[in-house]
Amino acid sequence: MRLTEREQRIRAGELGEPARVAIEQQIAVGEFFAAERFVPITNVHMMGDMEVMGDGGFAFIERLVGEGARFSVPVTTTARCVDFERAAALRQRPELVDRERALVATLGHLGAILVDTCINYQTVYQPHFGEHLAWGDTGAVIWANSVCGARSNYEAGPAALAAGLTGVTPAYGYHLTEQRTGTERFEVSCELPDYADWGALGGIIGRRTLDYWKVPVVAGLRSHPGADELKHFGAALASYGSCAMYHMVGLTPEARDEAEAFRGRAPAALHVIDDAALAAFYRTYPEDRAEVDVVVFSGPQLSVLEMRRIVELLAGRRVHTRTALLLTTNFANREMAARLGYVKAIEDAGGRVLAGACWYIMEPARMAAAFGWRNVLTNSAKVANIIGGYRLHPILRPTAVCVEAAVSGELPAEGHLR
Amino acid sequence: MSVVLTAPLGFGPAVEAEIVLSRDTFSLRYDMDRETGVVSRKGHALEGLSLAGKIVYFPAVQGGVAAGWGFLALAHRGVAPAGILFGRTNPVMIQGLVLAGIPVMHRLSPIPSPSC
Numbered sequence: 001m002r003l004t005e006r007e008q009r010i011r012a013g014e015l016g017e018p019a020r021v022a023i024e025q026q027i028a029v030g031e032f033f034a035a036e037r038f039v040p041i042t043n044v045h046m047m048g049d050m051e052v053m054g055d056g057g058f059a060f061i062e063r064l065v066g067e068g069a070r071f072s073v074p075v076t077t078t079a080r081c082v083d084f085e086r087a088a089a090l091r092q093r094p095e096l097v098d099r100e101r102a103l104v105a106t107l108g109h110l111g112a113i114l115v116d117t118c119i120n121y122q123t124v125y126q127p128h129f130g131e132h133l134a135w136g137d138t139g140a141v142i143w144a145n146s147v148c149g150a151r152s153n154y155e156a157g158p159a160a161l162a163a164g165l166t167g168v169t170p171a172y173g174y175h176l177t178e179q180r181t182g183t184e185r186f187e188v189s190c191e192l193p194d195y196a197d198w199g200a201l202g203g204i205i206g207r208r209t210l211d212y213w214k215v216p217v218v219a220g221l222r223s224h225p226g227a228d229e230l231k232h233f234g235a236a237l238a239s240y241g242s243c244a245m246y247h248m249v250g251l252t253p254e255a256r257d258e259a260e261a262f263r264g265r266a267p268a269a270l271h272v273i274d275d276a277a278l279a280a281f282y283r284t285y286p287e288d289r290a291e292v293d294v295v296v297f298s299g300p301q302l303s304v305l306e307m308r309r310i311v312e313l314l315a316g317r318r319v320h321t322r323t324a325l326l327l328t329t330n331f332a333n334r335e336m337a338a339r340l341g342y343v344k345a346i347e348d349a350g351g352r353v354l355a356g357a358c359w360y361i362m363e364p365a366r367m368a369a370a371f372g373w374r375n376v377l378t379n380s381a382k383v384a385n386i387i388g389g390y391r392l393h394p395i396l397r398p399t400a401v402c403v404e405a406a407v408s409g410e411l412p413a414e415g416h417l418r
Numbered sequence: 419m420s421v422v423l424t425a426p427l428g429f430g431p432a433v434e435a436e437i438v439l440s441r442d443t444f445s446l447r448y449d450m451d452r453e454t455g456v457v458s459r460k461g462h463a464l465e466g467l468s469l470a471g472k473i474v475y476f477p478a479v480q481g482g483v484a485a486g487w488g489f490l491a492l493a494h495r496g497v498a499p500a501g502i503l504f505g506r507t508n509p510v511m512i513q514g515l516v517l518a519g520i521p522v523m524h525r526l527s528p529i530p531s532p533s534c
Contacts, residue, residue: 028516029509032429032524047483054452056494057487060517136483156486159513173509210443210478212508242479242508385480389448389459 001030001170002037010166018069022162029159030170038168039151039175043127044075045120045135046160048107050099051081051361053157058099061106061161071111075164076125078137079118079301079328079358080104086354091370096363110164116356117330118300121148122227124332129253132175134163138244139235139300139382141174145245147230149253151175154212154244173213174244180254182217182247184209185267190275192223194398195306199232199381200281204273206241214268216241217261219249228303235300236381285384285396286417291322292395293373295406298328298359299383307337307353311345313403318349320409324371325351328359351406359383365390377405423503423526429512430521435500437473439532440464444476444504446514447484455497463532470497475530477505485510489518505529 003011011027013020030038050058082092082100104114115124118137127133127150134155135141144150153173155163163169173179186205192198205216216237225233225248237243247255255261297310307327319325327346329337334355337343343353354362360383368374368390375393378384384396397405401415442449442463451458455470464474470492479485492498501521504511515522 025513025516028429029513032427032512032516033509034427047486052447052484052491053487054491054494056490059494060490136486138483154483154508154510156483156510156513158486158490158517159509160486210480211506212479213506240480244508386448388461389445389450391458391460 001027001035007038007168016069017067018064019165022165025158026162026166026170030172033170033172035170035172037171039132039171040167041073041132041134041163041169043125043133044073044160044164045078045137045140046075046112046164047078047136047157048103049080049361050096050103051363053103057157058103061110065106065109069110069165071164072167073164074113075111075160076113076115076120077107078116078140079361080116080356081361081363083354083357086352090362090367092362093366115330118358119231119303119330122231122303123330132169134160134169136160138238139231141244142234142238142246143231145174146234146247146252179213180245181215181263181265182255182261183214183267184216184269184271186216186218186271186273187220188218188273189220189222190273190278192229194379195228195232196379196381196396196398197278198225198229199236199379200278200396201273202233202236203240203381203385204277204281206237206239206243208271209241209243212242212244214243215245215247216243217247217249217255217258217267219258221248228306231300232380236385239382239385282396283417285394287395287411287415288375288393290410292377292405292409292411293375294324294326294377295402296326296359296376296378296383297380297402298326299380299386301358302327302329302333304333304336304340307333307342307346309399310403311342313400314345314349314407317407319351319406323406323409324373325349325406326354326359327351328354328357331355360386364392368392377402377411421530423528423530425523425526427524428522429516430501430519433473433500433521435471435473437475438464438467438469439475439530441477441532443478443480445480446488448480452488452491453495455492468497469499471500473501473503474499475503475526475532477529479504479507479511483510485514486517487514489514489520493518493520
């Protein structure tokens with residue numbers, strides 16, 4: 001890689017040992033992907049929570065702090081594995097809570113801005129077209145690239161940390177115009193009335209793409225997505241397909257028409273997604289039994305509008321005694337939802353609104369064991385995809401079905417697939 | 419039978435270990451018990467198998483930024499793979515493997531035919 005004078009000084013240790021270690025890691029990754037240079041970045045969004053870092057990652061960060069590390073650009077944090085105010089009620093391990101508290105303090109010493117949200121793009125920072133970022137939440141990255149036309153690769157915890165210290169990131173992948181060219185074409189002929197349907201669409205395209213380096217182009221949409229629909233779509237596409245960017249023809253900024261999306265090239269593959277494909281996707285999440293143990297609205301954290309929708313669907317009814325209802329959002333949205341009466345409505349119904357956390361990283365297997373949960377009903381395709389790894393039975397259904405199940409304790413007839 | 423697998427992109431020192439071939443994709447968060455290094459996802463081709471000390475091939479990856487810290491966590495517990503071979507991977511895997519010092523190859527050729 002060609003280094004600027006500043007980058008050479010960082011490498012020589014003139015800006016301290018932490019920045020030197022960081023840029024060496026960035027050079028190793030950059031050279032792996034044949035990057036020729038670094039690009040300056042304006043914003044870092046970092047994943048750092050104990051559930052994923054473990055003691056090894058914590059020790060790594062503590063060492064950096066001991067060496068005087070300090071971020072040189074704004075670094076915000078993504079959702080974490082503990083809601084400190086509600087950890088006891090959720091029977092989270094005191095050791096995990098204590099370690100997470102210590103980690104939060106350590107990240108504060110580095111200069112991290114502890115917003116603890118995976119929907120930073122909806123509440124904290126809206127990047128502009130062409131802006132270079134180092135973001136570390138896959139759902140946030142795919143939003144930045146696709147919806148904003150900003151430029152970021154997936155920057156995992158240590159990579160985002162390194163970018164925060166050096167203020168640059170290797171110029172490969174989605175920082176380069178060439179990589180942003182559409183590759184496969186997906187014609188969508190089905191209606192997508194619910195958040196879950198948009199997540200399912202992301203899941204279907206993700207399963208067929210399965211490649212970080214491919215950029216799906218979505219055409220023919222009959223339903224017009226709002227911000228939360230795009231949020232579910234992108235999060236699922238990133239989760240199932242490891243994709244970091246998509247185009248929606250006529251909707252996203254680098255795809256005013258198909259020729260622009262594909263940069264005049266022919267798509268490598270053509271797909272049609274119809275009602276049958278959507279139904280087949282839902283059938284990969286069949287019910288295991290009628291009773292529902294926990295209904296989860298999370299992954300990504302909820303917007304105020306999503307919380308409002310759940311309050312409307314609850315319509316003043318109480319959640320069944322055998323079923324738990326959990327929502328996750330960020331601090332800003334919880335505060336706003338509290339002002340609007342949504343938090344009280346959900347809590348009066350028997351549900352919980354968690355803040356600063358995301359359910360699937362809150363040690364769901366342990367939580368399930370503590371409460372005796374075996375199945376999880378959700379409107380989030382991303383959560384459904386992830387939770388299988390924790391040996392819980394995931395059931396993906398539209399939002400209204402999830403709320404009805406929370407109230408009755410059982411999957412309603414329209415939610416049965418077998 | 420002996421097969422030579424090559425890749426244009428790689429990181430890390432030479433290692434020698436038993437190889438395991440998976441026909442399923444890989445995600446540290448979705449598929450692994452990160453305390454034991456055992457594949458925990460129900461129905462995964464390698465379900466129940468410990469990857470500790472082995473060279474593992476996966477055709478592709480899913481997700482997820484968890485791999486960034488996750489490989490270091492596995493190495494810290496002494497249950498990390500000796501090396502990983504990918505048909506196609508994403509930057510998160512590479513960032514995590516570089517941090518943990520675990521050798522990796524990307525865009526493997528020819529594509530192996532996994533027995534499991």
